[in-house]
Amino acid sequence: MKVFRWALLWLILIGACQQGYSQYIDIKTAEPSLKKKYQKAVTYYQAGQNDKAIAEFKKLLDKNPFFIDAALMLGSVYYDLRNFDQAETYFQKVLMLNPKYNQKVYYTLALTNYQNRHFQQAANNLKVFIDLKFGNPELLNRAKLLYPTYHFADSASRTPVEIEPAQVTGINSELNEFLPSLTADGRTMVFTRLSADHQEDLFISYRGENDLWSTPVPIDELNTAMNEGAPAISGDGNTLVFVSCHRPGGLGGCDLYVSYRRNNQWTAAVNLGERINTPAFESQPCIADNGNILFFCSDRIGGIGGRDIWMSVRGKKNEWTKPVNLGSPVNTAGNEECPFLHQDGRTLYFSSNGHIGMGGMDLFLSRNEKNKIWSQPVNLGYPINTPLDESSFVAFYDGKKALMASDRLFQNEKDPQKIKKINLDIFELTIPEIVKPVPSCYIRFNVVDAKDNHPLPATIELFRIEDKKLIVSEILGASGQKTFSLPGGGIFAINISHPGYQLLSEQFDCTANSRFNPSYKIWAMKPIGKEEVRVVLKNIFFSSGSAELQPESFFELDHVIKILKTDSNCKIHILGHTDNIGSEETNELLSGRRAESVAAYLISGGIEKSRITSEGRGEKEPVADNSTEEGRRQNRRTEFLIKH
Structure with missing residues (x-):
């Protein structure tokens, strides 16, 4: 602040009276009594007594509105106080009295315009200062460095974004x-x-x-x-x-x-x-x-x-x-x-x-x-x-x-x-x-044993179906709980596995779940026993009317292959199901061919053919109402019957 104060005093002292602006008064042409009052105000300013300095400079301007040095000093005091509205008023008055009185006024006024968010004036005044090629190279270079910012501010303020940040209450x-x-x-x-x-x-x-x-x-x-x-x-x-x-x-x-x-x-x-x-x-x-x-x-x-x-x-x-x-x-x-x-x-x-x-x-x-x-x-x-x-x-x-x-x-x-x-x-x-970023969401897991609800450190895998990208592959801690971010929206395939427990297969639609309505549920895993177990694989996809597996299915089937390789004692019977669109005979044939495609993929992954059988059930065993699209979607499914 001291440096700026003395710099401004220097600005006043080097100001040169220009011919052709006879209506203004400067410190050189002022009467002795006026000079004395002016010096009194300057002394207050130098001592940091800004309120007294303001009062004295205003008295001078009230009686002598063309006293250019008093206007410049008053603007300087207000600038020190960060009262840029008042500072701008008096710096502009200086230029109105004589635009050639001192080149540096353009620089100081540009700074003041900028603080008041009068960005166009700031850019214009700084450009004038640069074009005048002020004699102080350091200050001139500083102005040249500032100009791109002022020019950008001018441009950005002409096309503002329709938003005003508000303080966070509390x-x-x-x-x-x-x-x-x-x-x-x-x-x-x-x-x-x-x-x-x-x-x-x-x-x-x-x-x-x-x-x-x-x-x-x-x-x-x-x-x-x-x-x-x-x-x-x-x-x-x-x-x-x-x-x-x-x-x-x-x-x-x-x-x-x-x-x-x-x-x-x-x-x-x-x-x-x-x-x-x-x-x-x-x-x-x-x-x-x-x-x-x-x-x-x-x-x-x-x-x-x-x-x-x-x-x-x-x-x-x-x-x-x-x-x-x-x-x-x-x-x-x-x-x-x-x-x-x-x-x-x-x-x-x-x-x-x-x-x-x-x-x-x-x-x-x-x-x-x-x-x-x-x-x-x-x-x-x-x-x-x-x-x-x-x-x-x-x-x-x-x-x-x-x-x-x-x-x-x-x-x-x-x-x-x-x-x-x-x-x-x-x-x-x-x-x-x-x-804006791409809207994203998150999903919370709480995995427990279905019999006694004790937490399970299960393996979670999340696969984005759209681009076939594995987003998460992680083993939960002892609590069996974790929250995962799901980037960029879309539908995700979920596999939850743990040794000695049945595989859980789910889908999660990120676009349907906001940050205030996340997916949060308790995932209960059933222990594998000697009894036959039925598992629905919700992430097996076929082209419409076709038995050809879509690539999005490979993530889930590869996971099944891993489980079958670690549990060599189990055998599986694959069941294909359809909705009721089309004839019953056509649906039964299609579901059978789809079950065979799944079996063929597992065999190609190294699972013995003797451990796999398949069957098409067509539309005979619906699990939901076929009169709605959601119901038909649930009925189009692939199930595994697992036997030990």
């Missing part, structure tokens, strides 16, 4: 709140709060049925006398990765740590180790792909700018691989921070001051295309981004809304001339259509 305080993270259901938020004594701590809040957030409470198990913040919580709320600085045993100033929720308590935090952490700065993690991908920012050696975004993948032995830099076009010579990969698996949001934007840290989007290359980042637009700092963008699963952090300005209602203290606060907004 979360924000007079302190700074930022870096939020959400569970899959959007009902739990963890975030960072910075206290008045510059202590960062982790806080948690829960969203009630009335959609209001509870009073945030500190996570005492994880907070220490050091700084903890930048949390990333898993979809099920049971894993938390966060940053802590200067902890004993750490590898650098700020490292990433992990904690797990057990019996409603957070376990002791564990450093993620030297693969992830270095003597440099690591922070702002994002857990993606059901905990298998970790994004974070770091200024470690090997980057291409200040802070870059890095990525690590969980290996086969559950260890994190060596992080790789996302590179260009995401990372720049500036700073890229706060990465968030949406559950669609391809939409990355982040903040940056290295890409051209509205100024400060802006929010951007890049998509991971099918060729695995990140697209050129796109600015989220105005007024999501402003001349201030925006960061911490976290989208809900359905892709409709998001949270973000910003230090936006708010007028003091009691005194409009004074600006409320700037805080980082958390905002909620509707995501503009052009920068």
Whole structure:
């Protein structure tokens, strides 16, 4: 502030009176009594007594409205106070009195226009200043660096996105709140709060049925006398990765740590180790792909700018691989921070001051295309981004809304001339259509024994039918419970297996389940006994009127082959069923041929022919009403009778 104050004084002192503007008065031509009053006001300004300085400069202008130096100084005082409305008024008055009085006025006015979001005027005034080729090379270069931002702000403000972020009620305080993270259901938020004594701590809040957030409470198990913040919580709320600085045993100033929720308590935090952490700065993690991908920012050696975004993948032995830099076009010579990969698996949001934007840290989007290359980042637009700092963008699963952090300005209602203290606060907004992620969802598993309901550490496999991609293949923990993100919508095949238990086969339509209406059920697995067992395979597909297996069926049948190979004592009888469309004779023949196709696939996978028989039942054994499409869909099925 002192530097700016003296720079402005220098601006006044070097101002040169220009011929042809005889109606204005400057400090050189003013009468001695006027100079004395002017110097008194300047002395107040130099002493930091801004209220007195404003009063004196206003008295001068009331009696001498053409006193150009008084107008310039009054604008300068208001600029110091961040009262940009008043500053703009008096800087414009200077140019009105004499546009050639001092070239630097165009630069200062451009800064003021920009703060008032008068972006067109800001760009125009900065362009005038550049074209005048001001004699200070350093200031001229600074103006040239600013111009792309001002030009972008002008363009973006002409085509604003139809959205205005709103503060999240119940979360924000007079302190700074930022870096939020959400569970899959959007009902739990963890975030960072910075206290008045510059202590960062982790806080948690829960969203009630009335959609209001509870009073945030500190996570005492994880907070220490050091700084903890930048949390990333898993979809099920049971894993938390966060940053802590200067902890004993750490590898650098700020490292990433992990904690797990057990019996409603957070376990002791564990450093993620030297693969992830270095003597440099690591922070702002994002857990993606059901905990298998970790994004974070770091200024470690090997980057291409200040802070870059890095990525690590969980290996086969559950260890994190060596992080790789996302590179260009995401990372720049500036700073890229706060990465968030949406559950669609391809939409990355982040903040940056290295890409051209509205100024400060802006929010951007890049998509991971099918060729695995990140697209050129796109600015989220105005007024999501402003001349201030925006960061911490976290989208809900359905892709409709998001949270973000910003230090936006708010007028003091009691005194409009004074600006409320700037805080980082958390905002909620509707995501503009052009920068929305693909709507995604999640599914919760609770797998138990059908007889006594004890939990089973079953194997879960989730296969997206549309692109034949295996999304999840994981063994549940001892609790038998887990929440999985399902990227990008679509219909998923589900296989649940466990040694000694019957295979469970289901389908899940992600598009029909939003974040507030997820699939959650208890999956009861029946132990395999000596009695005959009937299993319906819900992910066997044929072309219409054909016995040819569609490729989407191979995932489920390959799973059956694995089970048959591990249980060599069982034999299976394959039953094909149809709906009632067509003649009974045709349906029986078709169902028989389809059962034979399934048998042939199993045999081709290495299962002995002697263990497999097949039969077509046609439309004889419906399990649902054939008068509806849903009923007919259920009746078109493949069943296995398993015998030991």
